[in-house]
Amino acid sequence: MDLAALETFLARHREQNQPAPAIPFTPEEYDRRLTALRAAMAKDGIDLLLLSSPEAMYWLHGFASRWYKAHAPRQWRPLICTAVHVDHDRHISFDGAEHAELFRRTSIATDVRFLPRDQRDGMLGFIVEELRAEGWLGTTAGLEKYSYLPNPAVSAQLQEALEAQGCTVVDGTDAVRRVRRRKSAAELACVERAAEICDIGLTHLASVLRPGMTELEAWSEMVHAMSAAGGEPAAIHEMAVVGPRAGHAIAGRRVLKEGDIVNVDPCGVYNRYHSNRTGTLCLGEPPRELVQLMEILAGAFPVLCATAKAGTPVREVNRALREYYDSQGLWRLRDQIWIGGYELGVSFPPDWVGDWIFTVNDDDTEEVFEEGMVTNYESMLYLGLIDTLIYEPSGARTLSALPHEITAVDC
Numbered sequence: 001m002d003l004a005a006l007e008t009f010l011a012r013h014r015e016q017n018q019p020a021p022a023i024p025f026t027p028e029e030y031d032r033r034l035t036a037l038r039a040a041m042a043k044d045g046i047d048l049l050l051l052s053s054p055e056a057m058y059w060l061h062g063f064a065s066r067w068y069k070a071h072a073p074r075q076w077r078p079l080i081c082t083a084v085h086v087d088h089d090r091h092i093s094f095d096g097a098e099h100a101e102l103f104r105r106t107s108i109a110t111d112v113r114f115l116p117r118d119q120r121d122g123m124l125g126f127i128v129e130e131l132r133a134e135g136w137l138g139t140t141a142g143l144e145k146y147s148y149l150p151n152p153a154v155s156a157q158l159q160e161a162l163e164a165q166g167c168t169v170v171d172g173t174d175a176v177r178r179v180r181r182r183k184s185a186a187e188l189a190c191v192e193r194a195a196e197i198c199d200i201g202l203t204h205l206a207s208v209l210r211p212g213m214t215e216l217e218a219w220s221e222m223v224h225a226m227s228a229a230g231g232e233p234a235a236i237h238e239m240a241v242v243g244p245r246a247g248h249a250i251a252g253r254r255v256l257k258e259g260d261i262v263n264v265d266p267c268g269v270y271n272r273y274h275s276n277r278t279g280t281l282c283l284g285e286p287p288r289e290l291v292q293l294m295e296i297l298a299g300a301f302p303v304l305c306a307t308a309k310a311g312t313p314v315r316e317v318n319r320a321l322r323e324y325y326d327s328q329g330l331w332r333l334r335d336q337i338w339i340g341g342y343e344l345g346v347s348f349p350p351d352w353v354g355d356w357i358f359t360v361n362d363d364d365t366e367e368v369f370e371e372g373m374v375t376n377y378e379s380m381l382y383l384g385l386i387d388t389l390i391y392e393p394s395g396a397r398t399l400s401a402l403p404h405e406i407t408a409v410d411c
Contacts, residue, residue, distance in 0.1 A: 021105050023062050024271040029186050030108050033060055033179070034084070034091065040175040041086045047139035048131070049172045050158070051082040053147035054348035056176045058272055060084070060091065063107040064348075065099065068149055075121040078150045079158070082109070083127075085136050092134070094127050096120055124154075128161045137165040142172020146355075177355045181343060182372035187273060188390060191345070191374050194231070194275035195388055195399035198268030201226035202279040205240070206407045211258045211283055215241050219251040222266060231268050235347035238266035244280075244383050245337075258283050258411045261290070265386065267344075267352055274344050274352045276376040277400045278386040279407060286406045290383060296328045297379040298404035301387060308389070308396040310371035314358045317369070321360045330381055337382075341375040344388060369396070 037060065041049055057063050060082060069078040082093045090111060095103065097114040115126050131137050141162050143155065150158060159169045183191065204225035209218055219240040241249045242256060246263050256262065264279040280294065300321055307320045321339075325331040339361070343354025356375070358367065369391045379385045385404055389396040 018101075019105065023106070023108055024190070025062070025186055027108065029184060030061060032184070034089065036179040037084060037176060038086050038089075040179045041084065041142070041172070044142070044172070044175045045140055046142040046170065046172050046175055047086050048136050048167070049084045049086075049142040049175060050144070051084065051176060052078075052080070052144050052149045053176075054149070055272075055346045056144060056147075056180070057082050057093070058348070059176075059180055059346050061093070061107045061109040063093065063103060063109065064272065065102055065106075070149060070151065077121075077123060077154045077157075079123045079127060079154065080149075081127070083131060083136065085134075088136075092130070094123070094130070096123070124157060124161055128165060132165055137162065137167055139167065141167040141169050142175060143169060144173045144176065145171040146173040146177075148350075173355075180345060181354075181356055182370050183345060183374055183390075184372070187345070188372065188374070190271045190273035191275050191388070191390070192399060193270040194268040194273050195277065196268065196401075197226050197229045197231040197270060198266055198275050198277045199400055199402050200229045201231070201238075201266055201268065202264065202277065202402060205264065205279065206281055206409060209256070209262065209281055209283065209409045211256055211260075211411055213256050215251040215254050215256070215262075218256065218262065218264075222264065226266070226268060231270065232272065233349075234267045234269050235274065235349050235352040236267070238264075240264045240266075256283060261286070261406075263384065265384075267347075269347075272346050272348065274347050275374075275388040275399055276344060276352070276386055277388060277402070278384055279402075280383055280385070281407045281409050283409050284411050285408055291406055293381065294383055294385065294404070294406050296325075296330060297381065297383060297385040299328070300324055300379040301377065301385075301398055301404060304377055304389070305396045305398065308369045308391060310369055310373075310391050310393045312369050314365050314367045314369060315363050318358065318360045318362055318365075325360075334381055337380040339378060339380050341377040341389070344374050344376055 051057050069076050080095045082091050084091045093109045093112040097116050103112050162169050201222040205222040208221050240251045242260050260283045262281040267274040267276045303324045308317045340359040343356040373391045376386050376388050387398045387400050
């Protein structure tokens with residue numbers, strides 16, 4: 001083979017087959033995020049913050065990958081990260097050269113420093129030396145210690161290396177999670193589109209579900225419909241299993257039969273923003289008792305929407321919800337089921353559950369609902385009913401357009 005000709009062909013082919021970058025937000029939106037993050041760092045006394053979670057890096061500059069070396073060989077330590085300094089209006093990203101094209105396709109980052117493929121085991125030293133040369137070391141450095149990336153062993157190595165350069169290392173997780181909690185108008189638009197996609201998946205599944213299908217076939221129908229509507233893979237497997245109280249089961253080869261209750265728990269995903277909505281489908285007419293139970297569970301959502309105005313203490317909303325469930329005779333039957341909500345937004349596998357939560361039996365929390373926050377709410381007792389809400393000055397509002405009821409599927 002003529003290697004020179006091959007090299008020429010590959011260079012030309014690469015140039016002709018480079019898709020345009022897919023950047024989900026405007027430069028102004030990313031500038032706003034960096035400004036907000038630097039303000040949070042200043043408030044927390046952090047000079048240098050190393051972002052290592054996929055969610056934080058995506059939020060700040062758009063980088064998205066399907067592999068972050070979480071369980072890679074030890075020589076390929078999971079050290080993809082972005083450095084932010086409180087005194088500089090730019091950030092520096094570090095990665096291996098194999099992701100140069102991926103950064104071009106997904107990120108607005110302009111200062112990305114790549115280590116050659118054959119030097120992967122030298123990434124830690126490379127990062128520290130580059131930051132030292134920038135003059136960004138020697139003060140207070142924050143790590144995302146509540147991120148699973150890097151893993152505990154590598155996180156300890158990173159901390160030791162920073163401390164050897166004179167840094168005082170602290171937990172900087174809250175600085176970035178706090179500013180990510182309140183969504184901008186552009187982010188909320190993504191969440192709303194994700195809710196529409198989720199509804200499409202649930203509606204399609206109800207139209208095709210039949211006895212004789214397996215749980216996996218039901219799951220695939222739902223995921224296919226969401227994908228066809230522009231949805232992306234969710235950060236958690238989208239559950240579709242037989243039986244209430246299935247917990248966090250994975251769809252399997254169980255064959256559906258008439259009379260089965262099929263519990264479905266997906267998220268629609270758009271630009272990595274998630275919206276959660278359950279579906280309870282019955283193959284045939286559901287039992288009257290379950291219909292009545294679902295009606296009571298659904299009745300909690302108007303209470304939540306009316307009371308959870310932006311600025312309202314969470315404990316006041318919790319009290320109103322408990323009073324509602326108690327008035328229906330259900331609160332004493334709640335058993336070990338958790339009733340509450342958690343933050344939703346940018347997520348990558350393996351988790352879409354955010355950092356901020358509220359639990360209905362909590363009277364001690366000092367938290368308040370903030371404008372622009374997004375959470376789900378899980379109204380649970382034997383059956384589960386989940387929807388996603390946005391919190392606004394006038395109250396909260398649910399995002400799913402589907403009725404909060406059991407769907408009877410003709411057999």
